[in-house]
Amino acid sequence: MKLEGGCYCGGLRYVAEGEPMMKAQCHCRECQYITGGSPNVFIAMPIAGFAYTKGTPKQFTRSDLERAVTREFCPDCGTHVVTRSPGFPAVIVKVGSLDDPSVFKPDMAIFTVDKQAFHHVPDGIPAFERLPG
Template sequence: MKLEGGCYCGKVRYQAEGEPMMAAQCHCRECQYISGGAPNMFVAMPVDGFKYTASQPKQFSRSDLERAVTREFCPECGTHLVTKVPGLPAVVLKVGTFDDPSLFNPQMAIYTIDKQAFHQVPDGMPAFERLPGR
C-alpha cells in the first residue's frame, strides 16, 4: 500500500509505503488531547517505507514521561502528522492527513478504557481496553 499526505497548509508532505501494521481508532486520553476530543484515527506503517517529501516537521516529546512518544507536526499550521513510539519500527500516521482518507479501514478500537460517552465504536468492531494481547 502507498499512502501520501500532508499538513493543512501544504508545507509538510510525506509518503508511506508497505503493508499496514495496524489500522485503528485510539480512545486513550492522550489521543483525545491531540485530536480535540475525538478518538484518534491512525494507520501504523513500516518506518523504512516512510519519508518526508516536502519540508520537515517540528517534533515534541514530553520529558516527564517514561518512554514518551515523539509527535511530529507542521511548524507553520500545527497539523499533527506522525507519532513515533520508542522501540516500534513504525510510524503512526494520522488519517486526517491522508490525501485520500477513504483508504482508512479500521480493524479495531484500542484504549477503550478511556473512551468518552460520546465516542462511537462501530458495531462488530473488536475493542480492547488497552492494546490487544495485554
C-alpha cells in the first residue's frame, strides 16, 4: 500500500509505503488533546517506508514522561501528521493528513477506558480498554 499526504497549508508532504500494521481509532486522553476532543484515527505504517517529500516537521516530545511519544507537525499551520513511539516499529500516520482519507477503515478501537460519551465506536470492530494483548 502507498499512502500520500501532508498538512493543511501544503508545506509538509510525505509518502508512506508498506503493509499497514494497525488501523485504529484511539480514545486515550492524550489523543483527545491532540485532536481537539475526538478520537485519533490512524494507520500505523512501517518506519522504513515513511519519508517526508516536502518540508521539515516540527517535533514535540514531553520531557516529564518515561517513554514519551514524539509528535510531528507542520511548523506553519500546525497540522499533526505523525507520531513516533519509542520501540514501536511503525510511524503512526494521522488519517486526517492523508490525501485520500477514505482508504481508512478501523480494525479496532483502543484506550476506550478514556472514551467520551460523544465518541462513536463503529459496530462490529473490537474495542479494548487499553492496548490489545
